[in-house]
Amino acid sequence: MSDSNFPGLDRLIEMLERTTKRAVVVGYPAATGAEQHPGSDITNAQLAARLSFGDPENGLEARPFIPQGIENGQKQIQDVLAHGLRRAARGDGSVDSAYEAAGLAAVAAVQREVRKGNFAPNKPETIARKGSSRPLIDEGNLIQSTTSEVRDARSQ
Secondary structure: OOOOOOHHHHHHHHHHHHHOOEEEEEEOOHHHHOOEOOOOOOEHHHHHHHHHHOEHHHOEOOOOHHHHHHHHOHHHHHHHHHHHHHHHHHOOOOHHHHHHHHHHHHHHHHHHHHHHOOOOOOOHHHHHHHOOOOOOOOOOHHHHOOEEEEEEHHHO
């Protein structure tokens, strides 16, 4: 920080510099995505990718729940981030805490999309096997493992 006569301005400049160095990832990063999905031979990250992008060879339609969730929750996520950054600018919080709050808002948006989104319906045999017509939700393990991480933006 510089030794100027404007400590508030100095804090704001420092905060703005820090915001360009941070990023939020949402989904199934290494820490949680590498966990084995219960009852299967794939990880949560692999299952999320398969469900999101589809698996045409096995008759699975794409259900892009992460990008749809982020898009549908964009306003709320931006509002949470803006509020956190305003607090950081006043010295009442940090850039990382603002990004962490935005990450939690993004996770909530993705989970909401899984629960309420408009996706291709399950096939009759899938409904019979799992006992539900709701796409993407079986026992809830995948949705519960959705998370976010604040990272160094240069590592993206």
